[in-house]
Amino acid sequence: MKYCSHCGEEILFSIPEGDNRPRYWCNHCGVIHYQNPKIVVGAIPVWEGRFLLCKRSIEPRVGYWTLPAGFLENGETTRQGAMRETLEEANARVEIESFYRLFDLPHINQIYVFFRARLLDLDFSPGVESLETALFTEAEIPWDDLAFHTVRLTLEDYFRDRRHGVYPTLDLDVRRGSR
Amino acid sequence: MKYCSHCGEEILFSIPEGDNRPRYWCNHCGVIHYQNPKIVVGAIPVWEGRFLLCKRSIEPRVGYWTLPAGFLENGETTRQGAMRETLEEANARVEIESFYRLFDLPHINQIYVFFRARLLDLDFSPGVESLETALFTEAEIPWDDLAFHTVRLTLEDYFRDRRHGVYPTLDLDVRRGSR
Numbered sequence: 001m002k003y004c005s006h007c008g009e010e011i012l013f014s015i016p017e018g019d020n021r022p023r024y025w026c027n028h029c030g031v032i033h034y035q036n037p038k039i040v041v042g043a044i045p046v047w048e049g050r051f052l053l054c055k056r057s058i059e060p061r062v063g064y065w066t067l068p069a070g071f072l073e074n075g076e077t078t079r080q081g082a083m084r085e086t087l088e089e090a091n092a093r094v095e096i097e098s099f100y101r102l103f104d105l106p107h108i109n110q111i112y113v114f115f116r117a118r119l120l121d122l123d124f125s126p127g128v129e130s131l132e133t134a135l136f137t138e139a140e141i142p143w144d145d146l147a148f149h150t151v152r153l154t155l156e157d158y159f160r161d162r163r164h165g166v167y168p169t170l171d172l173d174v175r176r177g178s179r
Numbered sequence: 180m181k182y183c184s185h186c187g188e189e190i191l192f193s194i195p196e197g198d199n200r201p202r203y204w205c206n207h208c209g210v211i212h213y214q215n216p217k218i219v220v221g222a223i224p225v226w227e228g229r230f231l232l233c234k235r236s237i238e239p240r241v242g243y244w245t246l247p248a249g250f251l252e253n254g255e256t257t258r259q260g261a262m263r264e265t266l267e268e269a270n271a272r273v274e275i276e277s278f279y280r281l282f283d284l285p286h287i288n289q290i291y292v293f294f295r296a297r298l299l300d301l302d303f304s305p306g307v308e309s310l311e312t313a314l315f316t317e318a319e320i321p322w323d324d325l326a327f328h329t330v331r332l333t334l335e336d337y338f339r340d341r342r343h344g345v346y347p348t349l350d351l352d353v354r355r356g357s358r
Contacts, residue, residue, distance in 0.1 A: 004185035005180045005203075005212070010187075018307075021252070024184075033184070037251050039290060072216050073200070077283035078290060082237045099350040102278060102292070104256035111218060111257060113281070128197075153182045169348035171278040173256045 006031045035111040041081035042069025044158060045094045047119040050135035051155070054089045056147055057131045063146035067114065068092070069155065070129075082115045090133040092124035101157065102171040103150045112150045116158075116167060149174055185210045216288045220260035221248025222339060224273045226298040229314035233268045235326055236310045243326035246293065247271070248334065249308075261294045269312040271303035277354070280336070281350040282329045291329045295337075295346060328353055 004011045004026035011026050011033065024033040044067055045052040053065045068086040072078060079096045086094050094117035103112040126133050136142070138159050146152045153174065161167045183190050183205035195204050195211055205214040223246055224231035232244045247265040251257060258275045265273050273296035282291040305312050315321070317338050325331045332353065340346045 001184045003182055003184050005182050005190075006183045008182035008187055008189075010290070011184075027222070033254055037253055038215045039218060072290075074216055074288040075285050077285050078281070079283070079352070080285075099281065099348070102257070102281070104258070106254050106256050106259075109253040111251075152320055169278070171257065173258070177267065 001035075001071045002035060004029060004031060005033065016059060035109075036138050037106075037111055038112060039072040039078070039081075040069055040110055041072045041078045041085060041114045042088045042112065042114045042154075043094050043096065043117040044100065044114060044154060045086055045090070045117045045119040047122065047135055051141065052086075052090055052092060052119055052124060052133065052135055053142075054126070054130040055132040055134075056129065057126070058129050061147035063131065064145050065142050065151075066153050067149040069112070069151075072113075077114060078113050082113075082117065086117070087127075089130050090124045091127055092133070093120040094118060095120060098109070098171040099169055100167060101150075101154050101169070103153070104171070104173040105150070105175070106173070107175055114150075114154050120162050180214075183208060184212065189320060201268035206299055209252040212306065212317045214288075216285075216290055218257070218260075219248050219289055219291045220264060220295045221246050221291065222261040222265045222273050222275070222296040223279065223293060224265055224269070224271060224296045224298040224335060226301065226314055229316050230320065231265075231269055231271060231303060231312065231314055232321075233305070233309040234311040234313075236305070237308050237310065238333060242258045242310070243324050244321050244325050244330075245326040246330050248291070248293070248330075253293075258294060261292075266306075267294070268306045268309050269303045270306055271312070272299040273297060274299060277346060278348055279346060280329075280331070280333050280348070282350040283350070284329070284354070285352070286354055293329075293333050302329075 009028040070085040072081040085125040097116040186208040186209040203231040251260040278294040
């Protein structure tokens with residue numbers, strides 16, 4: 001960030017008066033350009049005990065498998081975002097069942113929110129950000145080829161919870177400890 | 180947003196090639212300036228059955244009472260953010276107990292995340308964004324003078340859950356239905 005998006009002048013990166021941390025701000029028009037974490041929303045789409053994954057066609061992690069997920073857009077709820085991402089990445093329709101995981105990823109300024117979801121039909125196919133889409137049983141999950149740590153944790157937790165038949169919501173800092 | 184923060188040229192607001200919704204973007208340098216929802220994090224600080232609230236000294240809702248909460252900053256976890264906001268607004272130290280509520284506020288492009296928290300001592304006082312800080316029992320909560328709908332819902336749910344002794348996590352769209 002080099003220029004003020006409000007007035008076009010060059011901006012500063014320093015602590016504005018009355019604040020306590022450095023910000024991008026403009027000493028011509030006074031606007032402070034706050035930067036805040038982004039929200040990634042995703043679904044765990046299940047069809048008769050099998051899980052819908054997408055092989056990524058875009059960076060990062062091209063060629064690796066992921067749960068459908070992406071950035072929450074303005075104007076939508078987290079559940080709507082998870083449904084939209086599933087539609088965009090796998091052309092798949094889901095019904096959201098319950099909120100399942102919140103992950104903190106402070107090292108990349110993101111939080112992830114995953115929902116349990118029921119895949120409504122088998123008419124799915126790769127969207128433009130996917131090379132392949134497929135259903136996997138627990139035994140078939142490509143553990144060595146998962147795109148993201150959050151996806152691995154979500155699936156591991158889901159399979160463990162499934163054995164008990166209850167799916168408690170948790171928030172996890174994925175930098176913290178061994179997980 | 181009128182100017183490109185990367186190159187300083189005037190920007191467009193239209194659907195970039197390969198996208199499906201209008202964005203601010205620059206046809207000089209090609210940068211797309213995505214705008215995404217922000218995360219507000221807050222705490223429910225409890226001391227022996229009493230709840231710490233702050234009377235706001237800043238807009239919006241000057242003079243109304245709120246739970247300590249504010250925008251999550253880059254580089255911090257949601258729990259860290261809730262602790263920091265409690266320190267900034269009430270000079271109060273808390274231990275986060277559990278993740279409690281996620282609210283979707285798509286009409287203002289925000290999500291709220293509230294945590295149950297234990298107030299660690301009584302050495303609290305108004306921060307610069309507060310006029311007063313005080314502890315309230317359930318009967319003393321200033322229901323008619325609460326700053327935000329999310330604060331009312333959080334406290335109502337908390338008191339209901341307290342009667343059962345369990346505090347299940349929920350996500351709620353606060354535009355949806357009567358709540």
